[in-house]
Amino acid sequence: MNKHPAQSMFDLSGQVAVVTGGAGVLCAAICRCLAEQEVKVAILDINNQAADRLANEIIRVGGEAIGISCDVCNRPSLEAAAGQVTGTWGRVDLLINGAGGNRPLATTRPELSFFDLPADALEAVFNLNIMGTIMACQVFGRLMMAEKKATILNISSMNAFRPLTRIPVYSAAKAGVSNFTQWLAVHLAQEYSPAIRVNAIAPGFFVGEQNRSLLMNEDGSLSFFCAIDEGLVFTVARPQDMLRSTEEALDAIGDEIGGIDLVIGFDCVLRRLDAENRQIRHQMEDLYQRYGVVGFHTYGEQFNAMHLNQTLTGIAFGKRASQTR
Numbered sequence: 001m002n003k004h005p006a007q008s009m010f011d012l013s014g015q016v017a018v019v020t021g022g023a024g025v026l027c028a029a030i031c032r033c034l035a036e037q038e039v040k041v042a043i044l045d046i047n048n049q050a051a052d053r054l055a056n057e058i059i060r061v062g063g064e065a066i067g068i069s070c071d072v073c074n075r076p077s078l079e080a081a082a083g084q085v086t087g088t089w090g091r092v093d094l095l096i097n098g099a100g101g102n103r104p105l106a107t108t109r110p111e112l113s114f115f116d117l118p119a120d121a122l123e124a125v126f127n128l129n130i131m132g133t134i135m136a137c138q139v140f141g142r143l144m145m146a147e148k149k150a151t152i153l154n155i156s157s158m159n160a161f162r163p164l165t166r167i168p169v170y171s172a173a174k175a176g177v178s179n180f181t182q183w184l185a186v187h188l189a190q191e192y193s194p195a196i197r198v199n200a201i202a203p204g205f206f207v208g209e210q211n212r213s214l215l216m217n218e219d220g221s222l223s224f225f226c227a228i229d230e231g232l233v234f235t236v237a238r239p240q241d242m243l244r245s246t247e248e249a250l251d252a253i254g255d256e257i258g259g260i261d262l263v264i265g266f267d268c269v270l271r272r273l274d275a276e277n278r279q280i281r282h283q284m285e286d287l288y289q290r291y292g293v294v295g296f297h298t299y300g301e302q303f304n305a306m307h308l309n310q311t312l313t314g315i316a317f318g319k320r321a322s323q324t325r
């Protein structure tokens with residue numbers, strides 16, 4: 001497949017990525033996507049069986065990956081993992097700090113008040129999210145400094161900006177991750193190289209292993225929570241045929257601007273997962289190619305105080321009048 005020039009600008013092929021918590025729901029999707037872009041992926045996870053399973057899955061479809069058992073809260077374990085990555089591929093270009101999450105015992109509920117949350121559960125959540133991120137940046141960051149060019153991506157949360165009900169220490173820890181990310185970005189750029197980038201993403205909600213019991217009730221229904229109180233579900237959206245609705249939307253835009261030349265699009269990664277589940281991913285990709293859509297996967301959109309998933313937003317450029325004749 002010919003790459004659009006905009007895609008070539010973001011070519012990652014041959015780079016080495018380390019993804020902590022790489023076998024989890026979010027980071028497994030990131031690992032698969034990196035491998036599709038011909039990135040060599042080291043999947044670090046405390047669940048070594050899940051890490052190996054994912055690495056084998058990636059290798060089966062032609063990618064390069066290794067699963068490595070690693071506890072991000074333990075510096076010697078991180079050092080050992082770093083040794084394995086450099087022993088295999090010689091360097092690290094990209095670090096994604098995905099290991100994180102909450103625990104039921106660090107979550108308030110009618111039978112467990114804030115005053116009784118046990119210290120060991122609070123410490124475990126705090127350490128995993130904050131120390132697990134900071135120590136991984138120390139260990140892999142040192143290796144990256146040799147290249148003077150690197151990217152670190154931390155995973156914060158919308159909780160960092162607006163603490164939600166019931167999960168006090170998770171929210172505080174993720175606020176710390178956002179703060180630390182900004183500090184590290186400036187520190188590495190000033191002290192080492194301006195070609196080192198440190199950023200964070202702040203996802204909204206999706207069901208991962210660490211928050212399944214928080215987001216879903218025992219009967220499988222969804223539990224919503226917000227900044228003020230636990231939420232109520234008033235409206236459940238009915239999904240439309242994704243292919244048809246996207247094509248109709250692009251057609252309508254094309255009619256308005258005299259044909260589409262290029263769309264810079266921001267497509268929520270949940271749409272892609274949905275397309276994979278429905279086995280229409282290739283058809284969606286063909287559709288995007290037909291309409292000249294290039295761009296990024298996102299984690300939805302923030303609309304005032306509300307986070308919306310499954311969105312596709314973008315900027316469409318119309319054809320020149322001379323092209324439409």
Ligand SMILES: NC(=O)c1ccc[n+]([C@@H]2O[C@H](COP(=O)([O-])OP(=O)(O)OC[C@H]3O[C@@H](n4cnc5c(N)ncnc54)[C@H](O)[C@@H]3O)[C@@H](O)[C@H]2O)c1
Pocket residue numbers: 020021022023024025026027044045046047050070071072073097098099100101102128132155156157158202203204205206207208209210211
């Ligand atoms: N799910 C959400 O709604 C949501 C929202 C915002 C942010 N996040 C963040 O995104 C990241 C991924 O979340 P997810 O929902 O995919 O979680 P997940 O539970 O599916 O994945 C987390 C992974 O981290 C691994 N892990 C746990 N402790 C570890 C340790 N000490 N060392 C190494 N690996 C460890 C787990 O084995 C698991 O594979 C986390 O940082 C989470 O806080 C998730």
